[in-house]
Amino acid sequence: MKLSLAKGLNAGLRKAMEDDPKVVLMGEDVGKLGGVFRITEGLQKDFGEDRVVDTPLAESGIVGTAIGMALRGYRPVVEIQFDGFIYPAFDQIISQLAKMHARSLGHLKLPIVIRVPFGGGIGAVEHHSESNEAYFAHTAGLRVVACADPADAYWMIQQAIASDDPVMFYEPKRRYHERAEVELDEAAGAPLPLHSARVARPGDDVTVLAYGPMVKTCLDAAGAAQAEGKSLEVIDLRSLSPLDTDTIFASVRKTGRCVVVHEASTFLGMGAELAAQVQRECFYSLEAPVLRVGGYNIPYPPSRFEEDFLPDLDRILDSVDQALGF
Amino acid sequence: MSDDGMEQASAAPATVRHHETVVSGPVEHDITDGGPDMVQFVDGDGNRLPTSPSNADYAQIVEDLTPEDGRSMYRDLVLVRRMDAEGHALQRQGELGLWPSLLGQEAAQVGAGRAMRRQDYAFPGYREHGVAWCRDVPPENLLGLFRGVNHGGWDSNANNFHLYTIVIGNQMLHATGYAMGIQRDGDVGTGDLDRDAAVMAFTGDGGTAQGDFNEALVFAGVANAPMVFFVQNNQWAISEPNYKQFRIPPYQRARGFGFPGVRVDGNDVLAVYAVTKAALDAARAGQGPTLIEAFTYRMGAHTTSDDPTKYRIAAEVDIWREKDPIARMRGFLASKGYADEAFFDAVDKEADELAARIRTACHEMPDPPKPAMFDNIYVDPHPVVEREKAEFVAYQESFAGTEAGQ
Numbered sequence: 221m222k223l224s225l226a227k228g229l230n231a232g233l234r235k236a237m238e239d240d241p242k243v244v245l246m247g248e249d250v251g252k253l254g255g256v257f258r259i260t261e262g263l264q265k266d267f268g269e270d271r272v273v274d275t276p277l278a279e280s281g282i283v284g285t286a287i288g289m290a291l292r293g294y295r296p297v298v299e300i301q302f303d304g305f306i307y308p309a310f311d312q313i314i315s316q317l318a319k320m321h322a323r324s325l326g327h328l329k330l331p332i333v334i335r336v337p338f339g340g341g342i343g344a345v346e347h348h349s350e351s352n353e354a355y356f357a358h359t360a361g362l363r364v365v366a367c368a369d370p371a372d373a374y375w376m377i378q379q380a381i382a383s384d385d386p387v388m389f390y391e392p393k394r395r396y397h398e399r400a401e402v403e404l405d406e407a408a409g410a411p412l413p414l415h416s417a418r419v420a421r422p423g424d425d426v427t428v429l430a431y432g433p434m435v436k437t438c439l440d441a442a443g444a445a446q447a448e449g450k451s452l453e454v455i456d457l458r459s460l461s462p463l464d465t466d467t468i469f470a471s472v473r474k475t476g477r478c479v480v481v482h483e484a485s486t487f488l489g490m491g492a493e494l495a496a497q498v499q500r501e502c503f504y505s506l507e508a509p510v511l512r513v514g515g516y517n518i519p520y521p522p523s524r525f526e527e528d529f530l531p532d533l534d535r536i537l538d539s540v541d542q543a544l545g546f
Numbered sequence: 547m548s549d550d551g552m553e554q555a556s557a558a559p560a561t562v563r564h565h566e567t568v569v570s571g572p573v574e575h576d577i578t579d580g581g582p583d584m585v586q587f588v589d590g591d592g593n594r595l596p597t598s599p600s601n602a603d604y605a606q607i608v609e610d611l612t613p614e615d616g617r618s619m620y621r622d623l624v625l626v627r628r629m630d631a632e633g634h635a636l637q638r639q640g641e642l643g644l645w646p647s648l649l650g651q652e653a654a655q656v657g658a659g660r661a662m663r664r665q666d667y668a669f670p671g672y673r674e675h676g677v678a679w680c681r682d683v684p685p686e687n688l689l690g691l692f693r694g695v696n697h698g699g700w701d702s703n704a705n706n707f708h709l710y711t712i713v714i715g716n717q718m719l720h721a722t723g724y725a726m727g728i729q730r731d732g733d734v735g736t737g738d739l740d741r742d743a744a745v746m747a748f749t750g751d752g753g754t755a756q757g758d759f760n761e762a763l764v765f766a767g768v769a770n771a772p773m774v775f776f777v778q779n780n781q782w783a784i785s786e787p788n789y790k791q792f793r794i795p796p797y798q799r800a801r802g803f804g805f806p807g808v809r810v811d812g813n814d815v816l817a818v819y820a821v822t823k824a825a826l827d828a829a830r831a832g833q834g835p836t837l838i839e840a841f842t843y844r845m846g847a848h849t850t851s852d853d854p855t856k857y858r859i860a861a862e863v864d865i866w867r868e869k870d871p872i873a874r875m876r877g878f879l880a881s882k883g884y885a886d887e888a889f890f891d892a893v894d895k896e897a898d899e900l901a902a903r904i905r906t907a908c909h910e911m912p913d914p915p916k917p918a919m920f921d922n923i924y925v926d927p928h929p930v931v932e933r934e935k936a937e938f939v940a941y942q943e944s945f946a947g948t949e950a951g952q
Contacts, residue, residue, distance in 0.1 A: 284716065284722070284758055285762075324701070361923055383926065461930075
């Protein structure tokens with residue numbers, strides 16, 4: 221079935237709610253409106269106001285009460301309306317959500333998913349285009365994943381909800397309306413585990429690591445590079461914490477070159493961690509330093525600048541050429 | 547309290563009054579007098595106060611208590627104070643890294659804790675040793691956090707007493723979410739005394755400034771959740787007095803969130819019990835939240851790391867010593883003939899035994915094995931934690947047989 225990424229998420233949420241009556245959706249405008257991106261469209265109508273909860277407009281309150289609901293045995297799925305609105309909930313996520321299982325010596329579980337539409341490229345006003353995944357990947361106790369296409373949207377959201385650990389679930393908002401074939405039947409082949417990376421396009425010359433909205437950009441870049449006789453292997457990381465290092469290292473050992481691409485600013489971003497681990501584990505395979513392509517180290521700029529702020533096909537290929545030039 | 551009264555006489559929720567005050571200018575915060583709205587049943591000398599406009603709604607609850615209830619509450623007050631004193635002493639002797647004393651707040655905590663039913667749930671801050679006691683949490687459980695062997699670690703579902711929460715105010719939202727879960731389970735307003743449940747969230751005067759506190763009041767109000775917010779106004783948020791925390795007292799704030807607020811004499815265990823019971827009954831019956839402000843005083847320091855002589859005067863402490871919750875209850879029981887010297891002596895003896903038990907437990911608490919710090923970070927296996935734990939163990943074992951490893 222051909223679905224948009226948004227519809228894939230919607231179908232995945234619906235399936236999870238049908239499978240487990242303890243799954244509850246919480247967030248701003250998720251009810252009648254179906255969320256500002258319509259990800260939860262129709263779910264309140266079918267599952268009722270107790271299971272699709274229009275919350276007061278307070279992110280710490282949403283996450284804090286979700287924690288309480290989880291302590292009572294529920295599996296809350298929280299929608300943060302936009303990436304840049306998550307910071308009021310930062311304390312609850314870092315101080316409580318990430319640590320409570322350990323603080324209780326394993327007595328308490330917090331099976332909570334926090335959905336975050338992230339990234340830019342949609343011409344939005346300030347605070348609507350951020351990529352803050354590294355803050356949460358830095359925090360032990362959380363799992364952090366990012367889907368990049370409709371099939372992963374459908375399956376990964378269900379896997380995240382099934383996880384007994386808290387999961388930060390990043391959704392590439394600029395890809396919400398891109399469509400692709402989605403196999404809805406598990407019998408047709410088990411979906412990839414939640415924390416596995418996927419070789420999105422095999423290649424031989426340079427490994428390109430990406431996640432979320434940049435996966436498509438990197439695949440486009442690989443297509444363009446092919447025309448110039450360069451073979452890029454694009455890996456969709458899918459999981460940012462933990463990382464599927466086996467898949468990453470195997471690729472870099474094969475190609476000898478690695479470029480990391482993300483929208484987030486590069487300083488202490490996911491690329492920094494990936495570069496450190498790749499140079500440590502693939503040192504004797506590397507033909508070039510690990511390079512990073514990311515947002516510049518400035519606050520996300522006004523949207524008239526974003527085309528030049530965000531990594532695009534040309535900047536990715538420029539770094540690929542640098543890697544090949546060593 | 548009457549000689550022939552029955553415990554838990556009525557399941558019907560008491561009416562909870564709305565106290566309204568128009569604030570038109572800067573507010574005088576009287577640090578020793580709770581004012582005319584404050585619910586009180588026993589004065590500082592242990593005399594039973596007559597029915598008044600402020601306490602009338604709760605008088606029947608007190609009348610329904612038996613002398614045995616009174617003696618039992620007195621016992622709790624004394625044992626809780628002794629437990630707290632032992633925690634303080636263990637810190638001074640280097641056995642605990644820190645201890646936040648509840649000295650002076652025993653009645654607020656015992657009154658609240660005793661009003662809860664088995665299926666209710668408590669979300670404490672970190673000073674609620676008296677509530678823990680009333681929930682039958684073994685006092686030894688509270689030591690690990692302050693000794694540094696864990697961050698709490700007890701099974702909160704064993705006694706419906708959540709882990710201590712150190713970040714001020716965070717737990718108010720957890721309590722509210724838990725109460726929203728109770729609503730979804732249908733455990734509100736059924737009329738079944740053993741099923742209908744409510745949640746109590748504890749914080750102090752300082753906690754009322756936190757965003758999470760105020761968000762919890764919003765969420766609980768909107769959801770009409772079975773919640774009781776219990777603010778122990780002990781007058782001091784470390785060194786900051788009430789007037790630096792709020793312009794109107796917390797109980798008056800509840801009205802703005804759409805539910806009743808009540809100020810109660812936090813050093814009068816009967817008053818705290820009655821007010822809390824009424825609020826819990828209302829919550830369980832589906833009538834929504836109540837905010838209770840227990841007007842009390844922190845007789846000791848904020849924690850063992852604090853020095854209150856730098857910011858408050860001794861005369862203030864002396865005034866509050868006259869309002870001591872234990873002396874007051876003892877005077878009440880004695881004057882009514884509900885307890886004699888033999889009873890009081892027996893409680894004191896039991897307190898000494900409890901202290902010895904806590905002391906022994908503290909001394910015997912083992913340091914956990916070092917690799918245990920990697921345990922329970924995640925529910926499901928996590929490759930980074932597993933790899934680092936293995937590396938850590940190998941590193942530690944590399945010292946075997948060397949001087950450092952012996």
